[in-house]
Amino acid sequence: MGVFSGPITLTKFYVRGAPPRGFKQKYLDRIRLRAFRPLRADEEAGERFGWCVAGSILDLDLSDEKVFFGSYLLLGLRQDRWKLPSTLLQAQYAEACQAALSKSGREKLTKAEKDVIKGTVVGQLKRKVLPSMRMVDLCWDLDSRVAYFWSQSPSMHERLDALFGTTFDLELDVASPYVVAAESGLAARKLEALPGLEPTLFHTR
């Protein structure tokens, strides 16, 4: 699902603040610093997220022409996660524990020993499977301060919030009835009245 093609499911955000002067190169440098780095089997990290080229999950070459489109800044937020088959993991873990018990001649393994075995089994499985990958596109209109994100998942919103904040030093406000009202140019006194309203009951006389 993305900015260039495919189904459109959007969450709208408003960017608090404006880019600084001469932002292009500064932003490119900071985007590249937070470009996605693939997970490795020998790492402990269970997941990782970072920027990629919008619409191209494998393209991590974040160049000017792939990021800036007129007044739009386009990026993909890529998230990789290890999703190991749990039945296989449990079976191989149980097998490895049994082998360790037989070798040691003891009746029980310590917690530390079990943790080491688990880590080894997980590492071996990671070498046999690929992490699950997903990517969500972001389109930021630098003139209007509106950003569209191609996902309604709260967990992806959290990742976006964190990554956007550290990349651009700006905060995002997710659209809600109040936020849209505040950003729509509604007169100040009308906006101030909104939190004082009570819900209308339409089914009573």
Place this chain on the structure above:
Amino acid sequence: MDRYEHSEKTRFLGAEFLTWLWFKIELFEGHLALSERRAADGWMDTSLMLGSPDNPRERVTLRGQQPSASAEAASALRQGKVPMKAALRLSLGVQEYAFSFDAKTFAVSGVKLPAVLGEESDEPVYERLRLIEQLDQILTELYTEFLNLRVAPEWERTLAPAMRAWVRGKLTLTQRQYAGLVQRTSKGKRK
């Protein structure tokens, strides 16, 4: 109170906006006046979810040709349920949008954009973004009209009673009376 607190306190406005839009579509038979003498045709489409504001688990989802015109929809409204999510169609001239609108988050999903490409753009991505922004702009304009009415005394005095009558199956407000309300309440925009 900060923006987050204001947002949580006023979530109900999304469902009220969707209820008002549904009412307006029926009052004007789909003809929706916008700013700068533009107008869109709008209609409730093939799915509608109504829920109880007090109990999130109590909801009814209706699907079909015109679920908004069904007896089940009318009954749900009379029981105090409000529209939480609705499939809508909006057309601006030859450009037609279809999408699902979530009242709580103002998010749109399943958006089908008009197929017509603008002449001024030779890059499909710019045209796609322009069309998305146009849809967003139409929704914002409609929401602004609703908000101007919502905070005005005319809401409790005239419009809410008319919407209650509509829930009971009667249209007691004329298009002209409604237009008068909009004119009186639409002044006042932040610069």
